[in-house]
Amino acid sequence: MVLFENLKLALQSLKANPLRSALTLIGIAVGIGAVLYVVELGEQTQKRVNERLKSLGSNVLLIRPGFSRMRGIRTAADMNNLKWHEAEEILEASDVITGVVPTYSGQGMAEFKDQNWTTRVTGTTPEYETMNNDHPIEGRFFNEHELDTRARVCVIGATVHEKLFGSDLPVGESILISSKRFTVVGLLGAKGESWFNPDDQIFVPLTTAQERLFGVDYLSRILAQIRRAEDFDEALFDIENTLRRSHRLAPDKDNDFRVRRQDFFLSTVQETNKEIANFIILIALVSLIVGGIGIANVMLVSVAERTREIGIRRAVGAKKAHIIIQFMVEAVILGVIGGLLGIAGGLGFNYFSIGAGLGLPWAWTAYSFCICAGIGGSAGIYPAYRAANANVIDSLRYE
Numbered sequence: 006m007v008l009f010e011n012l013k014l015a016l017q018s019l020k021a022n023p024l025r026s027a028l029t030l031i032g033i034a035v036g037i038g039a040v041l042y043v044v045e046l047g048e049q050t051q052k053r054v055n056e057r058l059k060s061l062g063s064n065v066l067l068i069r070p071g072f073s074r075m076r077g078i079r080t081a082a083d084m085n086n087l088k089w090h091e092a093e094e095i096l097e098a099s100d101v102i103t104g105v106v107p108t109y110s111g112q113g114m115a116e117f118k119d120q121n122w123t124t125r126v127t128g129t130t131p132e133y134e135t136m137n138n139d140h141p142i143e144g145r146f147f148n149e150h151e152l153d154t155r156a157r158v159c160v161i162g163a164t165v166h167e168k169l170f171g172s173d174l175p176v177g178e179s180i181l182i183s184s185k186r187f188t189v190v191g192l193l194g195a196k197g198e199s200w201f202n203p204d205d206q207i208f209v210p211l212t213t214a215q216e217r218l219f220g221v222d223y224l225s226r227i228l229a230q231i232r233r234a235e236d237f238d239e240a241l242f243d244i245e246n247t248l249r250r251s252h253r254l255a256p257d258k259d260n261d262f263r264v265r266r267q268d269f270f271l272s273t274v275q276e277t278n279k280e281i282a283n284f285i286i287l288i289a290l291v292s293l294i295v296g297g298i299g300i301a302n303v304m305l306v307s308v309a310e311r312t313r314e315i316g317i318r319r320a321v322g323a324k325k326a327h328i329i330i331q332f333m334v335e336a337v338i339l340g341v342i343g344g345l346l347g348i349a350g351g352l353g354f355n356y357f358s359i360g361a362g363l364g365l366p367w368a369w370t371a372y373s374f375c376i377c378a379g380i381g382g383s384a385g386i387y388p389a390y391r392a393a394n395a396n397v398i399d400s401l402r403y404e
Contacts, residue, residue, distance in 0.1 A: 025303055030343040032299045033380070036290070037347025042354050043286050064234050065136060068095075068227040068244060071261040086261055087224040089211070091251050095229060099243035101236035106133045106228040107211060111219050115165060115207060116181040122168040125206040126182060128214020136230050139208075141191035144176035152210040155217055160191035164205040182207060183218055237266070290376075297380035300339050304332060304388035308395075315392050325393040332392050336385025337378050344376070 020026075070084040092107040106129060113126035133139060134146040147158050159182065166175055175189045187209065196203045215221050231240045241264055248262050308315070315328060 022303075022307075025306070026339070029299045029303050029339055030346055032295060033297075033340060033343025034346035034350055036295070037344050037376075038350035038354065039288075040286055040290065041348060041351030045351070064231045064236075065266075066229040066231060066237070066240060066244070067265045068229060068248075069225070069263045069265075070223075071259075071263060084261055085221075085223040086252060087227060088222070088251075089224060091248060092224070092227045092229075094251065095227070095244055095247050098247045099240060101232050101239050102229050102243065103232055104132055104136055104230040106130055106136050107224045108133070108226050108228065109211060109214050109219065109221060109223070110206075110225045111214070113183045113207070113218065114181075115161075115169060117169040117175075117178065120169045122165060124162075124165050126214060126218060127206050127208050128211040128218070129208060130211055133208070133228070136228055139193055142194040143174060144189070144191035146191055146208075147210050152212055155212040156210060157185060157187045157213060157217070158190045158210070159187045160193060160208040161189055162193050162204040162206050163195035164202060165207055166192055182209070185217060294380070297340075297384045300336055300380065300384035301388065303339065304336050304385050305391070307335070308332065308388045308392045311392075312395060315395055319395075328393040329389040332389035333382060333385045336388070337382050340378055340380050340382070340384070344378075 068087065070087050072084065087107075089107050092105040096102055096105045108127055108129040110125055110127045112123060115122050115124055115126075130152055131146055131148055134141075139146075141160060144160070146160055147156065150156075151158050159180070161169075161175060161180075169175070169180065170178070175192055178189050179186050180189060181187070193204070193208075209218070229240065229244065231237065244264055245260060249260065252261055254261065318328065
């Protein structure tokens, strides 16, 4: 009964000063909404990164040429020292490498009717589909016969499909790549962006890319799949031995190539995203503290304005505990209502900005209630204590 009465008094007090109450609620709501938005954004980003990690294939090493040098100074350009036969030699020389895929990538203009789009054209072998988990959602990947005959066939990514065909099916259509006609035999599903956009590319047979499109005899990279993650050191040893021998590097010379786990880049992005999300959450929590200071300020003003009311209540028999509970309940209500507004705002912003549906990070929603109630209670302690210990005679005389 006492609690219900205090709730009623608290709501009446908030209604008596609507603008002041609204500004305080906004401060709390913005903080909670920011926390929930950042948490949800982090979860969605984590989900996309995890999906991309799975799509990269398991235990795949990325072998890339080293950086070229001019007068002993490293430049941004890659060396042109990886060859197709070296990929085959790596496979033959190692017991732990189960497959290799040579690739070459370059820029090309893709055209279909009146639409054109500049994209990355990647020449590779049919094994790329299995090793990199790039299975077409429509049509098929190119085969060994098309690789041997330098066939003008291609598999396009989701971005290229959208730019050239819109919503129409591309399989079977003819497109121009760098002014040469190709038949689309497959369409890949959307993967989402990582450190680059994997959907914005076209795959063609490696022989076609090297001889018909770019006129090169070297590779951009070699993908090497190992049996299991524990074999990385042995695979690295085999790769280094093979390539150093092929490149005729003296023992005192550094490697002129680089070997990395293919998922290394996304793992780094994943860790960086976590650090940034934690930093933003910290900033949002600071804004909640500022909101708590606002509640404390409102409660102090409320105590000063209601000094005579407090004196009358004490004079007719109210105890100090009753006064403390009254103002503490009022402060907690401010915090909780602000939290509810923040949760609603975070939910709406997530829906329209992230596209995450109506899902909420329920754990953080619960934390938010506790944080808001705690902030409200903490902010109301001193004003409530001050109100309860005010001199009754002085309070009755207060104008």
